[in-house]
Amino acid sequence: MPAPLSVIIPTLNAAGDLPQCLASLMPGVEAGLIREVLLSDGGSSDATADIADAAGASIIQCERGRGRQLATGAKAARGEWLLFLHADTALTRDWVERVRDHMTNAPGKGAYFTLAFRSDHPMAKHVASRANLRAKLLGLPYGDQGLLVPRSLYEETGGYKDMPLMEDVALVRAIGKRRLSMLSAEARTSAAKYERDGWRKRSWKNVWLITRYLLGASPEKLAAAYR
Template sequence: MTSLSIVVPVLDEAAGIVATLEALAPLRARGAELIVVDGGSRDATMARAQGLADVVIDGPRGRARQMNAGAAVARAPTLLFLHADTRLPEGADRLIAQALGVAPLAWGRFDVAIEGRSRMLRVVAAMMNGRSRLTGIATGDQAMFMTRAAFEAAGGFPDQPLMEDIELSARLKRLHAPVCLHERVITSGRRWEQRGVWRTIMLMWRLRLLYALGVSADRLAPWYR
């Protein structure tokens, strides 16, 4: 039986989905289950994913809903939620198994490196990793992983269009402190560079602050888009 299910939510990722899934082939060869959940792509994402994943399903639109849909069909006792533009470090499956081998209710994440031209992206990644260690809150860019028991005890991802990773982290944190692995996932900096690094930093800080003050994710989502 597989011990790890990797859930990848996608939307219009035809340009990069093959590279993303091929990079996960070594984990599949060692028994990991790979699940792709499409949120209504209008390109060839689903067609290109066929044969490169164990399960490819058409799920409800919205990252939180897609990840919950993937978790619902996953067969393994450990879940890893991976963004389509993020690459795992070598031996990620073994690192996760070691990290979660000591607690019945456990979860964690990797450090992150942001790929791009701007040197500021290194600073952004360092701030994300440091803040996560300090607060015990992870983001989806850090490839969150958890036991199924922890995922279910926390109620899964909340049905909201933004900050679903922050909210789930807060719930998981009440169950168990996260395991913060130093090994890095590499995520794309395209969002930062398209919008401007400093502009994106200020936007995310503002959104996080407003969310912490009680502003709903539904109200904040249009600002993020």
């Protein structure tokens, strides 16, 4: 029987973080859980393709845009389960056990990981804790937390939309809080944007953008503000 899990990673000049991301997936390969790792690439000009090839991952070329790239990867995937993961996120080694338990005990539901930042900054744990609390209370995890979903549920909810921003929020809202679980394994993501912009400023900007989206602002206007 083929391994059940397809991992989809959208990439664009991701060579700096990609090796750590792919290395974190190796326990899933060794455990017979991962069927394939698909990099849906939006036109990288760095060593992304070489890194993917060396790791045994497949590259799918498509037009740039994270929502579009995620949808393209999902369409090409062959697994019964899909794991969407950002290229600057690495999973802790216990992810295999947590994912396998979820597949067995909640076969019709989606899941995401506990957020952590790869940073020693004093604000890192505070921002992550607040994001995890929001995810639990509202069912709105960040895309940085990954998304594990059975293919049947992904297709039922319409999958990722071709949107310039908020594609992750749109999908988890369609899935619904009752069909989402937080896994205790961590998704340790890059803190580069927070350290560049300032932890408080970046955190509140993200909250404001999501609030505007939930109140009806268009993804196009939000993308312009985000840039």
